[in-house]
Amino acid sequence: MSDSPRTILITGCSSGIGHAAAHALSARCWRVFATARRADDVARLEAEGLEALRLDLDDSDSIAAAVQEVLERTDGRLDALFNNGAYGQPGAVEDLSRATLRAQLETNLLGTHELTCRVLPAMRAQGHGRIVQNSSVLGFAALPYRGAYVCSKFALEGLTDTLRQELTGSGIQVSLIQPGPISSRFRESAHRAFRARIDTRHSAHAETYRHVEARLASQAGKAPFTLGPEAVIAKLVHALESPRPRARYAVTLPTHLFACLKRLLGSRGMDRVLLRATRDERR
Numbered sequence: 001m002s003d004s005p006r007t008i009l010i011t012g013c014s015s016g017i018g019h020a021a022a023h024a025l026s027a028r029c030w031r032v033f034a035t036a037r038r039a040d041d042v043a044r045l046e047a048e049g050l051e052a053l054r055l056d057l058d059d060s061d062s063i064a065a066a067v068q069e070v071l072e073r074t075d076g077r078l079d080a081l082f083n084n085g086a087y088g089q090p091g092a093v094e095d096l097s098r099a100t101l102r103a104q105l106e107t108n109l110l111g112t113h114e115l116t117c118r119v120l121p122a123m124r125a126q127g128h129g130r131i132v133q134n135s136s137v138l139g140f141a142a143l144p145y146r147g148a149y150v151c152s153k154f155a156l157e158g159l160t161d162t163l164r165q166e167l168t169g170s171g172i173q174v175s176l177i178q179p180g181p182i183s184s185r186f187r188e189s190a191h192r193a194f195r196a197r198i199d200t201r202h203s204a205h206a207e208t209y210r211h212v213e214a215r216l217a218s219q220a221g222k223a224p225f226t227l228g229p230e231a232v233i234a235k236l237v238h239a240l241e242s243p244r245p246r247a248r249y250a251v252t253l254p255t256h257l258f259a260c261l262k263r264l265l266g267s268r269g270m271d272r273v274l275l276r277a278t279r280d281e282r283r
């Protein structure tokens with residue numbers, strides 16, 4: 001392998017986990033290509049000393065242009081991809097229009113899939129690579145009023161497991177990170193999506209939505225066991241740098257707890273636990 005710095009492309013670097021990861025890996029002497037959807041966020045990342053590019057997961061042309069630019073700057077080499085970019089679409093399943101669900105999947109699943117497929121030829125040509133998918137505790141445990149996001153993360157986990165099997169022997173390693181509650185601007189963006197796409201007035205869930213919106217709009221307090229985005233970094237570094245990266249990395253107590261309970265309880269038992277865990281959100 002060359003003595004030049006290892007290279008990584010990261011999506012969703014405007015805030016939260018992506019922002020923390022970009023700076024942490026840069027400090028570890030990775031050459032980081034930090035991407036964001038908005039031009040002003042790209043400019044801010046550049047001002048922070050990062051190589052930044054615009055990449056919109058909803059736009060195939062944007063994905064193709066970003067990958068081409070990265071490979072041109074690195075002479076065709078890309079050591080790693082961290083698929084972090086995503087947003088949450090709150091709302092009861094019966095209130096998710098086809099367009100709303102499609103929008104969630106375009107960003108959280110289909111854009112991520114397209115980007116991954118775009119970088120795989122370069123990784124195959126060099127004989128190695130790391131792909132790390134940022135999933136969620138909601139990639140294996142469903143919570144009420146998060147159906148669109150749950151759908152996208154369950155699908156991401158299944159697609160990733162299949163990809164990992166198919167890349168066996170290629171030198172390309174694939175891992176999932178499963179954070180629980182992490183402090184970020186996630187709630188802010190979820191609130192915007194909720195207001196833009198959910199018809200609360202004509203819903204059977206109108207009363208519950210008043211509590212959901214109050215929670216999303218509140219800037220005070222955090223979900224129990226919330227950690228800072230830095231909590232993900234140690235797991236990400238292991239997935240990127242260890243000779244034997246794991247298939248999955250759990251982050252935060254709720255992720256560890258729900259994974260254990262899912263193995264022990266049946267579906268109905270798990271439903272009772274998850275409904276109890278979110279009871280205060282609905283009243």
